[in-house]
Amino acid sequence: MESCFFLLLLLCFCSSIHKIFTTTTDSINTNQFITVGETIVSSGGTFELGFFSPSSSSNRYIGIWYKQILRYEQTVVWVANREQPLTNTSSAAFKVTKSGILVLFGDKNEIIWSTNTSRSVQNPVANDGNPENFLWQSFNFPTDTQLPDMKLGKNFKTGHEVYLSAWKNHNDPTPGEFTLHLDPTGYPQALIRHGTRVFARAGSWNGLRWSGAPAPQQIKSNIYTIQFVFNKEEVYFSFSIINSLLLSRLVLNNGYIERLTWVDRTKSWNNLNIPLDTCDQYSLCGAYGSCVIGSSPVCGCLEKFVPKYPQQWEMGDWSKGCVRRKPYHCNKEHIFLKYSGIKLPDTKHSQYNKTMTLEGCRQVCSMNCSCTAYSSLDISNGDRGCLFWSGELIDIRKLSGKGQDIYIRMDSSELGSKSKKAEILAVSFSLLMAMILLGIILFLYIWQKKKKLKLQDEFELPMFQLSTITRATNNFSVNNKIGEGGFGPVYKGVLEEGQQIAVKRLSRTSMQGLNEFKNEVIYIAKLQHRNLVRLLGCCLQGEEKMLIYEYMPNKSLDSYIFDQTKKKLLDWPQHFHIINGIARGLLYLHQDSRLRIIHRDLKASNVLLDIEMNPKISDFGMAKSVPGNEMGAKTCNVVGTHGYMSPEYAIDGIFSVKSDVFSFGVLVLEIVSCKRNRGFVHQDHNLNLLGHAWKLYKEDRSSELIDEHLADSCNSSQVLRSIQVGLLCVQRHPDDRPSMFSVVQMLANESLLPKAKEPGFFTERNVFDEANSVSHTGSSKTEFTITLLDPR
Template sequence: MTLEECRQVCSGNCSCTAYSSLDISNGDKGCLLWYGELIDIRKLPERGQDIFIKMDPSEQESQAGSTRKKAKILEVSFSLLMATILLILILVWYKRKKKKLKVSEDIELPLFPFSTITRATNNFSFNNKIGEGGFGPVYKGVLEEGQEIAIKRLSRTSMQGIDEYKNEVIYISKLQHRNLVRLLGCCIQGEEKMLIYEYMPNKSLDSYIFDKTKRKLLDWPKLFDIINGIARGILYLHQDSRLRIIHRDLKASNILLDTDMNPKISDFGIARSVAGNDIGAKTRTVVGTHGYMSPEYAIDGIFSVKSDVFSFGVLVLEIVSGKTNRGFVHQDHNLNLLGHAWKLYKEDRSLGLADEHLADSCNNSQVLRSSQVGLLCVQKHPDDRPSMFSMVQMLTNENPLPKAKEPGFFTERNLFDEAKSGSQTNSSKNECTITLLDPR
């Protein structure tokens, strides 16, 4: 009998419980059947032998059902896996699209149509371009009703991207102060991202104080008003605004002047807000401009309201002297502007810091006070620097000032290149915000 014939015999007999193939002799095959209990099962030493055991029909159905159930589970699991993958792909796509759309959703400002900005700037003509910074080019525009505006157009090659764009929009749209530039709205269309500001006809502070001709247009009373206006604007950011802002990039080119030469702080692309009583934080990526960054920020990435105080001090000394900190050159030493101011202060000659063109309009008391306030702001240790509230008080009253301590970043440096060229660097070329990676 063949194995199949043996199976048929066992299946047709209700008493048969198992069957197996049987070697008889000379290759002939037979059939071995079991009835009742399985007994006389031999152990074969060389190789095993298959035995086929008859199962109860209910057990067969249970096994078949279990197999079908496993198949069903696998089928459902595969479907869930495919659905999950599809959902993830949809979420990734939606998130990328949402990131672009969310820019406009977060904005509490008017959205200008791209066609309106194109007409206002004569299709972004070269003649309408009034400057360029780290964010991108800046254009002057005139709306149909005659209002003049300034448009910052995000450059596609800019180191500052969508995060900086949103950062500036969110912060500056929620800040209201006469010494902060006013953001009128924005324009978003495809890859185009623009910010629309009130137009400042007198451009930036650096175009006046560092220009040999134009700085003569500003007498001391106006310069002192500018110093006080900047101080009040920073005080608002640090103390009176609901966001508590650290600007992180205060410099002469980021101070704009309106028709009446009133100062307005601009460029909040790298500003940061701190909550509650916090005064600062730490970052691995240092962003800012050389010559205005405090030592603890430039070296260790620690920024705080005292970082802005340091930058304000540099600004005050630049306004008084009409010289840039980084591009400062003196025939008697290789100190930067901070070092020069410190040297004059120790020699009790701080009036010598004032620009010579201020001689006719100079108020000696205010010049001396401003110079000392500037040095108090740029002291090496943050804890030694006064708050902006104290700065405003010091500038507006006649109370005695505390003695200044050694400033940060005033050591002598190698000016071989500057001396070789015989000219000082014009800081208006340093309008771009730079990024330094923390070496740690």
């Protein structure tokens, strides 16, 4: 296809191109050269080569970009002089020398960049077309982008490796610290390195996919196919486009990979890749540790393994991993236990056989005392070939039913107790399920008949006496009242030992408050994170039902950012710290907590600030959990707050982790601007805050969104990045919004961000009534959690 053909052949003296000078041919020779303002274009019109400058940079580079979409955005796919930018290009030129070398000359006719060829030719032409005559090709020297049919890997005959290296940041194509390799050490596997350290590992190729990738049915695509080749001469992987009219590329950013396809309807790149999650951090759980998304903690030992250092493990330091519960010895009998559904361990110290059967694998590994484990090499057509490991097994994660089987050498005594223990576990499990079922029946009966909560035994919460809370709040004095919600009032209190507390007191007349009360206990009692408010206990006595929390002396975020006086107490670094803290708390709820929890009512008034201004997400009365790997659900009972609800949730009742992401995006834009989304008023238009931010973004005026009091302390790069992340989070379609893992990554580094698309609820509206009833600088009392039944 032409999109592959151009980059493969351009700059290798064999491309199909034409020069935008006086010539109409599609080749350049030693008598032609390119200067600033001039370009050459591939014969099919897909790509263009010339001088360019990244946005917000005065440096110039020779690069290749998509010609077809230049009117919408300049997408650079290759850079020549990425380490030697030109600062003065009045006389710079790019040409082919008589010896067959591509050279970039600087303003003083000095050589800035050139190709390195192993032979010389007479009268070279940049359009030979015969592969045997190739002197040099850019496909062998990519930057951060892999295009269709480009091979990433290593040629064993020449020793040349083709790999990707990320840009330093979106304004600087200098090679950054992150690189993508196909590492042939042991059995080949795809690695992302941060400097010399392995940052993430996709795993080894198993005939269908990388062993750490989703199952085949989840990666089948009508857009591209993946090829993996491994023989004596070379090892590489590439992808091919099924529909030659499509534009598709794979890009390495700072710490993550994006597979992007151009969507002509929306005039934007669609990210088809699944972002890395917590368990993709290399060797997070150490040797024989298994990472499981959704578990708390995410790291656990494989069955029949125990933490090597239990005390460190309990404190969250999993780096030393696990060891066998019963060590095996070479002179004693051993067995191989099967572990299913995993991402295969690091293959750096592995050996392989491409033809052996699985039984043959077992026999060979059994005879070699240093053989730790074995697995099938190729699962594309039954189990074929073998992978053998020696030493410890590193970087394992659970992939449910999507992973592979591995057989690990164990002491034979582990087999003797297996059936007995399994029987005991089965009986215990049956008894446990019966007890749970009985508990549910009793709970529902009590709730329906008597409207009383029996939470002490169910959730093991510390119980406070009513007399203790009464004394702490001065008999629920009006002077101690600090807020009110759908559940009832909130009071500040001080326990006898001096600890400050916040007391949520359930109103006896609030049925909705009763539901919120139970919901809050169910979820927050099981959560532990520095950016979530901590539940200390409850009080259940007579008709009184109360929840006791740690007290947040700085109250809620909205009391600062929307107050004309108090907002001046926070500078930009504190604003950015709060944004990051909320993001990490939300990531924990979505990905790393024991339950996958969707908050459904994230807003400024539900973010509390401790004494050090650390943000803590609160109010889980509307929260919902979703099982397993599910990301959302649908409801007929829409709850939340106007101005923060995503379109699909407010209109169709569809809530998911992406509806929380939308709320987070609104919150980010509010934190930057110190303005409310709902009730926002502007003299030039009738857009809400999202529409105003989008308008400024499209006009390249995003810096005008920041509140004027933050101007002196702001880091312009952080501000613009925060605004763009906020706009990415509030995009109309849920699939376009990033996950919270990606959000945390985007806020933490200087990687190139994708272009934002139009936000949800991007319409002008009549704000006369709203402007008179809700001020964007008012207090949180103007903001209410609402419930909508049967959304259409």
